[in-house]
Amino acid sequence: MKTEKVDKKQAILDAAEKLFCETGYEGTSTRQISKESGANMAMINYYFGSKEGVFIEIMNNRIEGFASQLKIINEDKISALEKLHKVIEGYANRIFSNIAFHKMMHRELSLTQRPDMYDKIKNAMSRNMSLLDRIIIDGIEDGSFGNVDVRMIIATIMGTLTNVVIAPHKISKDKAIDLSNPKENKIIKERVIAHLQNLVTVYLTSKK
């Protein structure tokens, strides 16, 4: 007989993440989290100390997974342009398979009321930006790329990806894109990857 041991602690984290993504931090009550997770209300404070404790734990877990992924790319013995293509692909894959969380992260980024969380997200993003920074500068120095505004290129890469998953896009008249549909998700993801790779190739190698 299967014991069906669903860890209540994890259930709370899962429910809270879902609700925070959908209705925001202040828009989600501990009672909702309790109901959605099947755990008693007191368990939230028992395990995490507070509602904010739950939020912090979610963000920490996610951001940890973020950091430990892209660092290998820069050590490959490939050209700057190929590195850039790989980073775009890796970044797109991460965002497109965690859209709800990515939205939540951006929402938190636009608020001034949790400065510590803002800093944490900022630092996590900074790591990605530094990596991009290094690759592009290396490319400029070794003559692969023309002399461009590095920070703005980074804003374009990250901004394009974020815009595609957050802003509403129509696929045709009256038919909006649904990224929660795996098929559409894959199609759009590959489309934005192709677009960005093409864009940086043309732009960065145009004025050598």
Added chain:
Amino acid sequence: MKTEKVDKKQAILDAAEKLFCETGYEGTSTRQISKESGANMAMINYYFGSKEGVFIEIMNNRIEGFASQLKIINEDKISALEKLHKVIEGYANRIFSNIAFHKMMHRELSLTQRPDMYDKIKNAMSRNMSLLDRIIIDGIEDGSFGNVDVRMIIATIMGTLTNVVIAPHKISKDKAIDLSNPKENKIIKERVIAHLQNLVTVYLTSKK
């Protein structure tokens, strides 16, 4: 003696917009709005019916101002590329002089809990997207531009602008960009305009 007639109704709108931008809709209480505006709490309901009424009025006022600006551009007798440059400039100017509101709009866009507001914002953005759409397609058809992924170009233009004003950017080590400083705001705005105009020029005319 100056009568100092500060309309209470407008004072509420101003205070509420400031607070909604800073701490979000659910994160702002009617008592905060009351205190910040100097109006009695009951005045909020007296004038706007409810807290949400205040929010809707703010969004409606702003979005109205949004729509009535860009439509003339497309009638100018200039090339598709020049139109595109103008739109980038106009869009950047609007965003950079309404950063707080732009953040609030994007925050609202990432929530699912106020569908009517979501639709309103979506429609307002759609107008801008349609304009861009038209210009780029015209350019492709008259041979000015190569055959590109139009929707993705739009995502790049809008995404880049949004990323610059929302995501944290460093100007140097330990020194973050402060867009509320008019001087820095102007410098960064002109930098992103130059970048985007350059980018679309190079990219769109590269594979004719």
Added chain:
DNA sequence: GGAAGTTAATCAAACGATTGATTAATTTTG
């Protein structure tokens, strides 16, 4: 090996504080 002790997990109920909203009375205005 079984009674006694210890622990983490879970619960219903209640806590004080705060929420958005409303009332009824008062002041200001035209």
Added chain:
DNA sequence: CAAAATTAATCAATCGTTTGATTAACTTCC
């Protein structure tokens, strides 16, 4: 004086958190 604007006081509802009690699963000890 009537209408509009403004006020303090109050409302029920909900908020995040805490409480004291109970359960079930292990240890410890004789």
